[in-house]
Amino acid sequence: MTSEPVLADPRTDEEVVPATPRQGTGPSRLRRTARLLRLWYGRALVAVAGIWLLYAVVRWLVSGRWHWSILLDAVPPLLLVGVPLVLLVASAAACGRRRLWAAGATSAALLLALVTGSAVNWPALWRDPGKVPPGALHVVSLNTQYWGQATSPEKVYSVLHRTKADVYLLQEHVIWQPGLGEDGYRELHDDARLRAEFPGYHIARRGELLTLSRFPIVAQPPVGPGAEIDANPGTPFSRVFARDKVMRTDLRVGDRVLSIYNVHITVPLAVDNLNLFSGYDFDSYFARKFAWRQEEFRGLERDLDRNPHPTVIAGDFNATDAMRDMEGVKDRADDALRANDDLFPLSWKFGAPAGFEWDSVFNRALPLWRVDWAFTVGPVQVHRYDLRPTDGLSEHRLQDLWLSL
Numbered sequence: 338m339t340s341e342p343v344l345a346d347p348r349t350d351e352e353v354v355p356a357t358p359r360q361g362t363g364p365s366r367l368r369r370t371a372r373l374l375r376l377w378y379g380r381a382l383v384a385v386a387g388i389w390l391l392y393a394v395v396r397w398l399v400s401g402r403w404h405w406s407i408l409l410d411a412v413p414p415l416l417l418v419g420v421p422l423v424l425l426v427a428s429a430a431a432c433g434r435r436r437l438w439a440a441g442a443t444s445a446a447l448l449l450a451l452v453t454g455s456a457v458n459w460p461a462l463w464r465d466p467g468k469v470p471p472g473a474l475h476v477v478s479l480n481t482q483y484w485g486q487a488t489s490p491e492k493v494y495s496v497l498h499r500t501k502a503d504v505y506l507l508q509e510h511v512i513w514q515p516g517l518g519e520d521g522y523r524e525l526h527d528d529a530r531l532r533a534e535f536p537g538y539h540i541a542r543r544g545e546l547l548t549l550s551r552f553p554i555v556a557q558p559p560v561g562p563g564a565e566i567d568a569n570p571g572t573p574f575s576r577v578f579a580r581d582k583v584m585r586t587d588l589r590v591g592d593r594v595l596s597i598y599n600v601h602i603t604v605p606l607a608v609d610n611l612n613l614f615s616g617y618d619f620d621s622y623f624a625r626k627f628a629w630r631q632e633e634f635r636g637l638e639r640d641l642d643r644n645p646h647p648t649v650i651a652g653d654f655n656a657t658d659a660m661r662d663m664e665g666v667k668d669r670a671d672d673a674l675r676a677n678d679d680l681f682p683l684s685w686k687f688g689a690p691a692g693f694e695w696d697s698v699f700n701r702a703l704p705l706w707r708v709d710w711a712f713t714v715g716p717v718q719v720h721r722y723d724l725r726p727t728d729g730l731s732e733h734r735l736q737d738l739w740l741s742l
Contacts, residue, residue: 375432378430379431379435390446400659401662404620404623405623407627410605414659418450450659454660456682456706458682460675466676467720468720470741472741474503474595474742475501475737477500477502477735478651479496479505482731483513484525485730487730496727496730496735504588506548506651507546507548508546508600508652510542510546511523519575522575531549538551539552543563543566543577546584548597552595553588555594557584559585561582561639562582562632583600583601601655602633603633605626605655606626637650648670649711649738651736652710654708672711673719674722679723682707683704683706685705685708686732687732711738716742718740718742720741721738
């Protein structure tokens with residue numbers, strides 16, 4: 338047996354035998370490292386959860402109230418739910434107070450998202466819209482992507498004819514010349530073609546908005562900024578396109594009048610028209626777009642308040658479920674989503690500009706936002722509401738409604 342080495346204590350010159358460490362005392366290097374990693378993991382998680390909660394609260398407070406809010410509102414609403422869920426699961430791996438702080442912050446952010454607009458159609462889990470009864474009205478709404486500029490006008494007619502709708506609410510019935518930004522829009526004169534393609538339909542148009550109806554149009558009062566356009570008949574088309582964004586047509590359906598609103602609210606940010614390094618006055622740009630959107634929403638809301646007829650509102654609102662721009666319309670009208678059975682009803686994908694480096698990542702067929710909406714007011718029963726793909730015609734899905742008065 339080997340004996341312990343004998344050492345001398347330099348203070349006393351006495352020989353001492355080192356004490357043998359007891360087995361199991363003191364953490365090993367591996368345990369110390371794991372404990373340190375877990376400590377910093379918890380701290381980092383609390384920081385990330387706190388930043389996300391701050392973002393969620395600030396976004397909600399400024400949404401629809403400040404012209405720069407679009408930069409915070411641009412996130413897909415599903416991420417407002419998904420990110421806190423991931424962080425909540427991740428908080429289980431933290432320890433002590435850090436676990437509680439992380440879980441508390443992410444739970445608050447998750448609750449805020451669920452209450453203020455998550456884009457999740459929860460009733461779809463248990464609700465069945467049922468069958469469409471005979472004689473129901475068929476209404477279709479579609480942003481046509483500059484009347485099929487990426488494909489062809491023939492593609493537009495092909496997609497529309499397949500639906501066999503009674504009423505078509507179409508946006509971007511216009512010619513757009515790329516590279517000119519807001520000055521690149523030209524009026525599309527094709528009434529003869531429309532009458533040939535849709536014989537017997539009545540035609541109403543305002544700027545880029547086109548409504549085709551089997552039912553007679555008995556009135557077409559201006560809405561919001563449209564009144565100013567009507568008061569100045571010589572207004573250039575570029576101005577008409579930019580400001581006339583809501584078209585109301587009153588239809589004679591049997592012995593009743595049905596008001597139909599065709600909507601294309603001003604886009605808050607045209608990514609492909611802006612160069613971040615050009616010295617462009619972004620503050621003025623966002624302020625102008627914000628003011629236009631407010632006028633359009635308020636004009637629509639005022640017209641709804643004084644309209645006595647049963648009403649259908651549909652189109653491209655350029656606003657998601659999480660954006661507070663939609664509050665006024667939601668307070669006055671019923672979302673047609675009550676007749677939809679998609680858990681995630683999404684209608685628009687981001688079309689990356691040509692040559693965008695990550696085009697293959699972002700420019701996917703699956704949409705991430707719902708910016709196309711349909712509402713009803715009064716005694717209008719929606720039997721079915723679907724968001725259908727358009728076979729590459731548009732970045733937007735087609736809104737397909739079946740309803741009865």
